[in-house]
Amino acid sequence: MIGLDPEQPEATADAQRLQLVAPGTAVLLLVPALPRTAQSRRALVEGAAGVLLKDVQAPALIAAVRELARGGRVYDPRLVLDVVRAGQSGPLSRRELAVLGEIAEGSTVQEAAAALSLSPGTVRNYVSAAIAKTGARNRCDAIRIARECGWL
DSSP, X not given: OEEOOTTSTTHHHXXXXXXXXXXXXXXXXXXXXXXXXXXXXXXXXXXXXXXXETTOOXXXXXXXXXXXXXXXXXXXXXXXXXXXXXTXXXXXXXXXXHHHHHHHTXXXXXXXXXXXXXXXXXXXHHHHHHHHHHTOSSHHHHHHHHHHTTOO
């Protein structure tokens, strides 16, 4: 068991290092609170065999350790629900996400258009639609929102 702050970038790296040093080790992360961002939640689920809140009751913790010993996985239900929701694209279409992804990587409108086989005007329209659908102030804010929601 490892106590971690899920908002710290090294949180899941510690769990992954432990698995490299001791292959087959089931890592159970005890976190102080549910992570605030979808990306953090997803990283936790990907980096450990189990994730529970630190306030877990003793009987549930014992049951979790037993399940891990049997080779199973154990996650706080609230964490799993958020990860499943985050895996969905939310209100944005595949194309809007693709355009935001290109822009997020530093592409200009023209470069994004070329990469996605679209016209620059169409790229601008997709960016505008993404801004409107997310309630963002601008394209940078739309990218931030999409990342925090786990859509990008």
